[in-house]
Amino acid sequence: MARxxxxxxxxxxxxxxxxxxxxxxxxxxxxxxxxxxMMFPYPSAEGLHIGNVFAFTGVDIFGRYMAxxxxxxxxxxxxxxxxxxSENFALKQNVHPMTLIRNNINNFRGxxxxxxxxIAWSHEVDTTDPAYYRWxxxxxxxxxxHGLAEKRLAPVNWCPSCKTVLADEQVIDGHxxxxxxxxxxxxxxxxxxxxxxxxxxxxxxxxxxxxxxVVKTAxxxxxxxxxxxxxxxxxxxxxxxxxFFTTRPDTIFGVTFMVLAPEHPLVERITTSDxxxxxxDYVAQAMxxxxxxxxxxxxTGVFTGAYAVNPxxxxxxPVWVADYVLITYGTGAIMAVPAHDERDFDFAxxxxxxxxxxxxxxxxxxxxxSGAYTGAGVLVNSDEFDGIESKAAAxxxxxxxxxxxxxxxxxxxxxxxxLISRQRYxxxxxxxxxxxxxxxxxxxxxxxxVVLPYVEEFRPTGTDKSPLASVESFARTTCPSCGREARRExxxxxxxxxxxxxxxxxxxxxxxxxxxDAELTKKWLPVSNYIGGKEHSVLHLLYxxxxxxxxxxxxxxxxxxxxxxxxxxxxxxxxGAKISKSRGNIxxxxxxxxxxxxxxLRAYLMFAGRYEEGGDFSDQGIExxxxxxxxxxxxxxxxxxxxxxxxxxPIEAQRLVHRTIRKVTxxxxxxxxxxxxAALMEYSNDLQHRPAxxxxxxRTFLLLLAPFAPFMAEELxxxxxxxxxxxxxxxxxxxxxxxxxxxxxxAVQIDGRTRDVIQIAAGSDEEAALQRARESARVQRHLxxxxxxxxxxxxxxxxxxxxxxxx
RNA sequence: GCCGGGGUGGCGAAACGGUAGACGCGGCGGACUUAAAAUCCGCUGUCCCGUCAGGGACGUGUGGGUUCGACUCCCACCCCCGGCACCA
Numbered sequence: 001m002a003r004x005x006x007x008x009x010x011x012x013x014x015x016x017x018x019x020x021x022x023x024x025x026x027x028x029x030x031x032x033x034x035x036x037x038m039m040f041p042y043p044s045a046e047g048l049h050i051g052n053v054f055a056f057t058g059v060d061i062f063g064r065y066m067a068x069x070x071x072x073x074x075x076x077x078x079x080x081x082x083x084x085x086s087e088n089f090a091l092k093q094n095v096h097p098m099t100l101i102r103n104n105i106n107n108f109r110g111x112x113x114x115x116x117x118x119i120a121w122s123h124e125v126d127t128t129d130p131a132y133y134r135w136x137x138x139x140x141x142x143x144x145x146h147g148l149a150e151k152r153l154a155p156v157n158w159c160p161s162c163k164t165v166l167a168d169e170q171v172i173d174g175h176x177x178x179x180x181x182x183x184x185x186x187x188x189x190x191x192x193x194x195x196x197x198x199x200x201x202x203x204x205x206x207x208x209x210x211x212x213x214v215v216k217t218a219x220x221x222x223x224x225x226x227x228x229x230x231x232x233x234x235x236x237x238x239x240x241x242x243x244f245f246t247t248r249p250d251t252i253f254g255v256t257f258m259v260l261a262p263e264h265p266l267v268e269r270i271t272t273s274d275x276x277x278x279x280x281d282y283v284a285q286a287m288x289x290x291x292x293x294x295x296x297x298x299x300t301g302v303f304t305g306a307y308a309v310n311p312x313x314x315x316x317x318p319v320w321v322a323d324y325v326l327i328t329y330g331t332g333a334i335m336a337v338p339a340h341d342e343r344d345f346d347f348a349x350x351x352x353x354x355x356x357x358x359x360x361x362x363x364x365x366x367x368x369x370s371g372a373y374t375g376a377g378v379l380v381n382s383d384e385f386d387g388i389e390s391k392a393a394a395x396x397x398x399x400x401x402x403x404x405x406x407x408x409x410x411x412x413x414x415x416x417x418x419l420i421s422r423q424r425y426x427x428x429x430x431x432x433x434x435x436x437x438x439x440x441x442x443x444x445x446x447x448x449x450v451v452l453p454y455v456e457e458f459r460p461t462g463t464d465k466s467p468l469a470s471v472e473s474f475a476r477t478t479c480p481s482c483g484r485e486a487r488r489e490x491x492x493x494x495x496x497x498x499x500x501x502x503x504x505x506x507x508x509x510x511x512x513x514x515x516x517d518a519e520l521t522k523k524w525l526p527v528s529n530y531i532g533g534k535e536h537s538v539l540h541l542l543y544x545x546x547x548x549x550x551x552x553x554x555x556x557x558x559x560x561x562x563x564x565x566x567x568x569x570x571x572x573x574x575x576g577a578k579i580s581k582s583r584g585n586i587x588x589x590x591x592x593x594x595x596x597x598x599x600x601l602r603a604y605l606m607f608a609g610r611y612e613e614g615g616d617f618s619d620q621g622i623e624x625x626x627x628x629x630x631x632x633x634x635x636x637x638x639x640x641x642x643x644x645x646x647x648x649x650p651i652e653a654q655r656l657v658h659r660t661i662r663k664v665t666x667x668x669x670x671x672x673x674x675x676x677x678a679a680l681m682e683y684s685n686d687l688q689h690r691p692a693x694x695x696x697x698x699r700t701f702l703l704l705l706a707p708f709a710p711f712m713a714e715e716l717x718x719x720x721x722x723x724x725x726x727x728x729x730x731x732x733x734x735x736x737x738x739x740x741x742x743x744x745x746x747a748v749q750i751d752g753r754t755r756d757v758i759q760i761a762a763g764s765d766e767e768a769a770l771q772r773a774r775e776s777a778r779v780q781r782h783l784x785x786x787x788x789x790x791x792x793x794x795x796x797x798x799x800x801x802x803x804x805x806x807x
Numbered sequence: 808g809c810c811g812g813g814g815u816g817g818c819g820a821a822a823c824g825g826u827a828g829a830c831g832c833g834g835c836g837g838a839c840u841u842a843a844a845a846u847c848c849g850c851u852g853u854c855c856c857g858u859c860a861g862g863g864a865c866g867u868g869u870g871g872g873u874u875c876g877a878c879u880c881c882c883a884c885c886c887c888c889g890g891c892a893c894c895a
Contacts, residue, residue, distance in 0.1 A: 214811060214890095221810060224894065246895060259895095299893090329894045336895090343893055414894050534811095534889080570812095571889080578889095607831070608819060613812080621819060621832045627846095628831085634846095675821070678830035685830090688847095747826040752876045754826050792875055798825050802875045 004633035006597025010711045014113055022725055023075065023118040027507050027520055030072035035524045036063035037503055037563075039532030039540070040078040040125075042085055043104040045093075048111040050587040050605075050617055051572040051579045057602045058569050058611045058671065059531045060117045064707035065668045066529075067118065068731035074524060075118050076506040078125035079105050082133075083495035084162055087426040088179075091459060097426045098454065101128055111589065116598045116710045118727065123509045127428070127498035132505065134449035135515035136498050137431040139547065140420075141442050144432070148194045148550055149420070151440060155263060155327065156419065158186045163460035164423050165190065185287060188464050191430060191491065193418040195546045199223055200411075201560075202545055211566040212612070218537035224414025229398050231407030233258065233308040233335070235270050236316065242266060242308055245330035245412050249401075250394040253382035254337040254358035256348065258308050258319045259301065261327035262286035270319065272305030279304055279321055286323040299324055299347045310335075311406060312397075313383060322347060330412055338372065345372035358382050359390055418543060420494050423466045425458035427492030435479035435486040444480050450488070466490045499540055500547040503527055503562060521557065526564045531671075534568040541566070567671060570614020572605075579617075587617065599709035600626045606673035606708060628681055629712055632705065635684065636716045639693040649694045651742075656686055657700055658739035661732045664704045673708070680704060695720070700732050747798040748773045750782045754798075766793040773799045 017023065038059040041052055048056075060075065067073040081101045090097040105126060112119060125132050143149040157166040161181035165188065175182055195202075203223045206216045229252075232243035242258055260267050262283045271279045282302040301322030308319050324343055325334050338348035338355040348355050357364070358381050361373040376390035385393045401407030421430070429450045431443040443450055453474045458467050468474055468490040479486040507520040532540075541563075548562040571578070574585045592601040604625040609615040649657070660683045667676035683701060687693060698720060706713035706726050717726035741762045746769060748756045756778040760769055770791060773779055779801075786803035793799055 217811060218890065221891065224891095226894075228895085244895080248895080324893050324895095326894070334895050341895070343895080346893095412894080537890080573888090576888090610820085615819080618819080624831045630846095674819095675830080678821075681830055745826075749826085749876075752825095752874095757826060790875065792825085794825055798876090800825080800875055 002637060004630050004712075006599065006711070007594075009715045010114070010116070010593075010597055010599070013711050013714050014116070017725075018113070020725075021122075022727065024120050024122055025072055025074050027074065027123075027524070030074070030523070032071045033524050033528075034063075034066050034071035034073045035503075035507075035526075035528045036066060036073050036075045037506075037527045037530045038075075038077070039530075039536065040080050040499070040502060041108070042083065043079045043081050043101060043108045044085065045089055045100065045104055046586050047104075047107050047588055047590070048115075049579055050574075050589060053115060053589045053601065054572045054605045054614075054617075055531070055533065055569050056112070056115065056117060057605055058673065059529075060115075060119075061602075061606065061668065061673060061707040062529060062531070062671070063118055064710065064727060065731065067727060068703070068706065068729065070730065073118070074120060074123075074507065076123040076125075077109075077112060077117070077119045077121070078502055078506070079108065079127065080495065080499050080502070081105065081126055081128045082427045082492075082498055084164065084422075084424065084426070087424060087458065088162070090426075096454075096456075097458070098128075101126075114593050114598055115589065116602065118710070123506050125502055125505050125509060127495070127502065128426075130449045130451055131512060133428040133452075133498065135505065136428045136493065136501070137443070137448050137450060138445060138515055139501055139551075140428075140493065140497065141431055141445065141448075142554055142556075143193055143547075143550060144442055146550070146554055148197070149191060150194070151189055151191050153187060154190050154192070154419070155185050155187050156190055157183045159183055165419065165421060185289075186464065188421075191420040191432075191489075193420055193546070195418045195543070196413060196415055198546050198549055199225070199413040199415050201549060202415075202542065205545070205561055209561050209566075210564060212534070212568040214534055215537045215541065215566065215568050218534070219542055222415060222538040222542065225411060226414075227409070227411050229394075229401065229407050230331070230410035230412075231401055233310055233317075235266075235319065236307040236309055238270060238306070240266060240270055242319065242333050243331050244333045244335050245410055246335055248337065248340065248394070249397045250376075250379060250385075250390045251337040251340045251358055252310070252335065252397060253313055253379075253385070254339050254356045255310050255315065255317055255335045256338060256354045256356050257317050257336045259322045259325045259334050259336050259344075259347070260304070260319065261325040261332040262321055262323050263327040264321070264332045266333070267304065267321055270304055270306040275303060275305035278302050282321060289323070299343070299350050301347060301351065303351075318353070320347075320351070328416060329414065339369060340372055340374055342372045342374065345369075356381060418494075418496075418546070420497060421491040422494055423464060423491055424460060425452075425455060425467045425492070427495060428452070428498060429468070430489040430491055430493055432489040433477055433479055433486045434489060435482060435484060437484060438479055438481045438486075440489070441479055441481045441486075447480070452492075466492060468492070496539055496543050497547075500543040501551075503530075503544070504548075504551075504557075516556075525557075526559050526562050528564055530563040530566045531569055532566075533571060535571070537568070567612065569611055569671075570609075572614050572617050574617050576616060592619070592622070596622060596626050597629075597711070599712045600629055602710075603629065603677055603708045607677040609674055611671045611673050625677075628684065629709060631688065632684055632701070633712065633716070635687055635693070636698060636702075636719060639695075639698050640719060642692055646692060646694045649696055653686075653690070653694065653697065654738050655741065656683060657697055658734045658736075660704065661700065662734035662736075662739055665731070665734060668707065677708060680708075702726060703729060703732050741796075744796045746773075746796065748776060748779050749798060749800040750779065750786075751803055752800060755779055755782045762796055764795070766795075769793060769795075769799060773801075 038056050063073045063075040086097045086101055090100045159166055159176040159181055161179045203225055226247050228247035229249040230245045232241040234241040279302050301320045304319045304321055306319045307316050309316055336344040338344040339357045340359055359377040360380050379385045379388050379393045398409050429452050431450045433441045435441055453471055455471055461467055475488050475490055477486055477488050504516040507524040508517040511517050544562050549560045551557045552560040579585055589601055604622045607625055660679050663679040664676045702713050702717050714726050743759050744762045745757050746760055747754045748758055756776045758772055760772050788801045789804045790802040
């Protein structure tokens with residue numbers, strides 16, 4: 001009997017599938033389109049690691065299943081190859097990123113083919129290819145033309161080690177996401193996309209899109225909508241007034257001081273001359289601080305010498321500057337209510353400022369507070385609003401202020417505009433020309449792409465300029481509008497822009513005159529099934545939604561949400577740590593391809609635990625899955641050698657076939673691959689013990705196995721004379737009638753303890769079941785001397801005799 | 808601190824409020840073998856009683872609760888993982 005030789009079989013089918021193009025698809029002619037998308041990876045030099053393999057296998061299984069269900073499954077793949085990652089690595093290796101990336105991509109493609117994915121390679125994209133980034137630039141221009149992109153001076157996060165600006169999301173705990181250096185602040189001219197104009201819609205649509213709840217929650221928090229009051233207090237003896245936002249208008253009578261962020265423009269204008277030196281000193285110091293310092297150091301601040309007046313009660317309150325107030329949120333200024341806000345309370349303690357209670361804490365008897373009371377309650381010391389409960393008072397106060405025009409109900413978001421500019425080399429050039437006369441001018445669309453020049457010296461300059469700024473042949477140009485000499489924008493785009501639209505590109509890769517074809521887009525999008533890691537919950541996924549929404553509003557897309565269904569897979573970790581190059585714990589699939597084969601690796605990774613949970617990778621147990629596949633192999637060899645004509649499938653065997661079909665089908669639909677594989681194992685264990693095998697069973701088994709172990713399933717399918725290819729053969733249909741059990745095991749409990757298990761006919765009525773239960777000797781023994789006061793009957797499941805406690 | 812997700816045998820894990828531990832790893836015993844590997848068969852949550860047959864108690868992070876019945880629902884708490892974090 002031939003042994004299972006995974007190397008030979010996998011090589012054989014890899015070649016044949018590729019030659020026949022069975023995973024390619026007629027994107028124009030498809031009748032039942034199903035767009036199955038996996039998050040494209042950054043093609044690192046190390047190649048695919050086990051975490052990628054885990055993620056992609058789960059997507060591929062779903063795609064294979066849907067294809068067998070009769071859908072025209074389009075499963076593309078690409079490379080998110082721009083960015084600091086490659087650039088830093090290229091610098092270290094002293095290779096040009098262009099060379100490096102080309103090699104890496106070839107390597108990735110090879111590994112994905114080895115893994116046995118059903119990818120339509122003719123639609124591959126590479127974000128660093130001018131044919132791709134031409135359209136990234138086109139998207140930039142559309143946003144620019146519609147007023148959604150603008151350049152403005154902004155305080156930015158600066159990583160002194162990567163020598164670049166980072167988006168807020170790329171700053172983790174005040175440290176650079178990539179190199180962990182501490183972040184400092186700078187003020188630079190930067191391009192922004194106004195994602196904040198879409199905050200409300202981005203939030204609202206979360207109510208109906210079919211996404212993993214985790215991701216929706218993360219996005220809701222990230223958008224951070226809050227409602228409250230916006231108003232301003234005039235500054236005494238000046239024309240200025242300080243506008244602020246608060247979610248607690250009910251505490252407005254408790255304001256005892258105000259605070260401006262150090263960067264606030266009013267600081268300079270209202271500071272009194274005697275305080276100027278101290279204030280300037282403080283502001284300079286605050287700007288120098290790193291994000292970490294700002295967070296961990298104790299409350300600091302300085303008095304400006306100015307006073308503001310609370311128009312509600314005429315209170316004169318001092319105006320301070322303190323770095324616990326952020327310029328990036330709300331108006332960059334606050335009304336401080338120390339009695340009812342912890343930060344304000346701490347600050348008031350620190351600088352001996354008054355604390356005035358205006359919301360009575362429960363059981364409060366008018367004494368001093370030992371800490372801020374931030375809960376709701378009944379108002380005191382608030383004039384006409386005394387005695388009203390917080391919520392009603394807040395509404396009443398807003399209403400009053402709106403009536404006299406001095407304040408208004410306001411919604412504020414935590415979400416900030418998307419900072420696009422990067423002062424680096426390895427990215428999509430921003431397609432803008434700066435003209436002395438005309439200002440920033442869009443590069444005409446017919447002149448795209450603005451090609452990223454090949455530059456030997458691509459090292460970051462350490463200034464606030466991109467290396468492209470010193471490439472005269474690139475930077476010097478003429479203004480598309482007035483024809484005078486002008487300079488190109490030399491910053492490049494954040495890589496999140498590259499990945500914010502790639503799913504729009506895949507179906508249309510054959511067109512080089514448009515980013516995405518209208519007809520194809522209509523046919524294939526929104527994406528039917530998108531699976532990726534939760535680490536992209538708020539970055540990639542939110543930006544993609546924004547770009548899609550904006551393109552929708554411009555009339556380019558009919559839908560406003562790009563991903564109909566999104567599921568987050570779990571993260572595979574290694575010995576408790578995230579798998580990453582920097583941790584030096586990369587495990588590649590290659591050794592497993594060699595030792596056990598792709599089929600075993602795929603099935604093992606999916607079997608080890610829940611796909612949506614992830615877990616700690618260890619190859620303990622991979623032998624078990626390998627043994628399973630070997631048993632399947634041997635089983636089919638035995639079937640082929642079988643001489644006797646097969647009889648009809650016995651009823652018990654038929655039942656198992658249909659129960660397994662049902663179980664595997666349901667589980668794949670819910671991405672519960674681990675239990676689907678367990679069901680296949682149970683099935684094969686049963687087949688193992690049959691004296692003879694029946695063709696229906698063997699065929700069905702192979703069909704169910706196909707998504708998990710595509711190579712072996714194909715090989716065995718051929719061996720039993722199945723028509724090529726198993727992967728285009730229909731998924732088996734469970735017959736509910738046949739799947740139904742005739743006899744069921746019913747647990748018999750006395751007072752909730754199982755005392756016996758009886759076999760009775762499925763669907764027995766209560767009377768019959770109880771009678772059978774009482775016949776059991778064990779049950780009788782336990783019931784002896786007891787009085788049954790109640791019986792519970794759960795059909796086909798259990799019987800519970802409840803006895804009187806006194807016996 | 809806030810928001811998610813978890814905590815079940817030696818290990819990875821299953822389990823519509825209804826027989827906890829499916830499936831697999833590991834371990835133990837056996838068959839085959841000169842022997843070993845591979846393969847196959849059986850056993851394998853803990854404790855107690857029993858020579859066997861068998862029987863019993865306990866058991867899903869901790870403590871309460873609801874229920875005939877709780878891994879599952881409710882309340883309080885502990886621990887681990889992930890994300891966010893001075894957001895006014």
